[in-house]
Amino acid sequence: MYAVVRFLDDHDKRLHVIHVHDIEKFDPKDTSDYDNRFVYSAYWRDPVDDTNTESEDDARAKMRAKRLVIPKIPMQETTSDDDPDELVESQTKRKKAERKKQKNDRANAKKNMYDEILKKNLEKAHSGRKPRAQPRKGTDTPSDSGSSDSDELCPKSEILQMKKKKDVWKARTKALVVKELEKDRDMWKLRAEELQHDNQFLKQQVASLQRSLESKLFKLAVEQDRVPCSRGMLSETLKHWGQQKDVNTADTEKNLPRILAEKIQDLLKSKVRKQMFDDQAQ
Structure with missing residues (x-):
């Protein structure tokens, strides 16, 4: 090799x-x-x-x-006199030192970032503080924070005030949510009642139309029984038309009762729909 x-x-x-x-x-x-x-x-x-x-x-x-x-x-x-083992050891030490330096740099960068964030938050908190009144001479007024005039600590009174504001906003938010839910509940309840009323009305209309349709079909069947020659006349007319047009009408003649019933039902349905439209227009 x-x-x-x-x-x-x-x-x-x-x-x-x-x-x-x-x-x-x-x-x-x-x-x-x-x-x-x-x-x-x-x-x-x-x-x-x-x-x-x-x-x-x-x-x-x-x-x-x-x-x-x-x-x-x-x-x-x-x-040429350098020992290969010493070269390997020196390279290993150099790599370890580089890794240690990178680790320290990352830790320092993270610490600096946290310090900067803390500094900004403290500045923002102190910017909203009201100046305190000067104490009278000869009297010692205790500090709210329990310590000296330190710019790095928030006073205890400010913390309590922030907690009170938080509780107030929490209670207001809860009350607003409850009011909105009550409004939505009443609205949907009213909507459900309207839909139920409409559904009941449609059921009544369908039942009425069904009874009317059944009565008219019954009357039509009675009239057909009274005139037995009407079906025969239709059959003869269909055969004559087939002979004139050279068309086989055997299947149509076999299904003639069903076709007549469908046509009659379509006619009755159209009359019922027309009556419904007229009633709604009035």
């Missing part, structure tokens, strides 16, 4: 292909099993033999085929 490396001491920044065995403490399992930002110690030897020419050529072809991404290594004074 070969690796493409760059020596820090070279000023021309050339890339070299060396065997992984020539890199100290470097034994990766695959091409991604290593830290590309760590500085390794490596030995350079001239390729005097060609036992692994194919693998080396592949590495060089890969280097020529595309532009390799070279990670940025922190520039520090390193010599």
